Amino acid sequence: MSAPTPPTLEPLAEDWQRALAIVAHPDDMEYGAAAAVGRWTGQGKLVAYCMVTSGEAGIDTMGPEQARQVREAEQVAAAAVVGVNVVEFLGFPDGMVEYGLPLRRALARAVRLHRPDIVLTTNFRETYDGVWLNQADHIAVGRATVDAVRDAANRWVFRELLDEGLQPWAGVRQVWAAASPNAKHAVDTTDAFEAGVASLEAHSAYLAALGDAMGDAREFLDAVGRSVGTGLGTRYAAAFEVLPIRAE
Secondary structure (H helix, E strand, O other): OOOOOOOOOEEOOOOOOEEEEEEOOOOOOOOOOHHHHHHHHHOOOEEEEEEOOOOOOOOOOOOHHHHHHHHHHHHHHHHHHOOOOOEEEOOOOOOOOOOOHHHHHHHHHHHHHHOOOEEEEEOOOOEOOOOOEOOHHHHHHHHHHHHHHHHHHOOOOOOHHHHOOOOOOOOOOEEEEEOOOOOOEEEEOOOOHHHHHHHHHOOHHHHHHHOOHHHOHHHHHHHHHHHHHHHHOOOOEEEEEEEEOOOO
């Protein structure tokens, strides 16, 4: 029996200039999307990172306060590898992020502050492939990101943001969720693959603590990137679910 043919993926639009990545943890962007960011910054696009937590619960052998410092430093270094110089940490508790108004408010604030054309996040569906369950923080942050983009455009939602001098921003065209099982679009990351690997390898303490297949940055990214690339017709690619926010 022959292997199933991978689904055909459509190329992502690249006629934009500014993006904001909103994710739950340090390392979330690096597991597949960082190479795409490296491609885009190489085109002269501006990308900023917003981390909802500092990943302080992510290393079993390291206390949360020490882990916070280590993981924030690793994330800043990882971002720099792919041309991202702005990395913010919102300080929500790792592993206990709840969808709700405080999270939506904080993310709407970030969107109004950075005024992006595209907002990036990671998969917020219940699973990755119908089998492997997603993590609770990813689900909460992704859902809140989509809602916060709309909140950021409405001056009468979170009116306190106006008092902070943050005017509504309705310029977000789409939210792109990396590694979603509903992905129908992708971007060629062949030329940026090595930068993507180096970006993930910058999380050295975290990868050492994982000690499983996901701890081998090159092997993991090679397997995923090649699989997605088959659907796009390139050597490597990163897949995204595209969620339109306003009519083009």
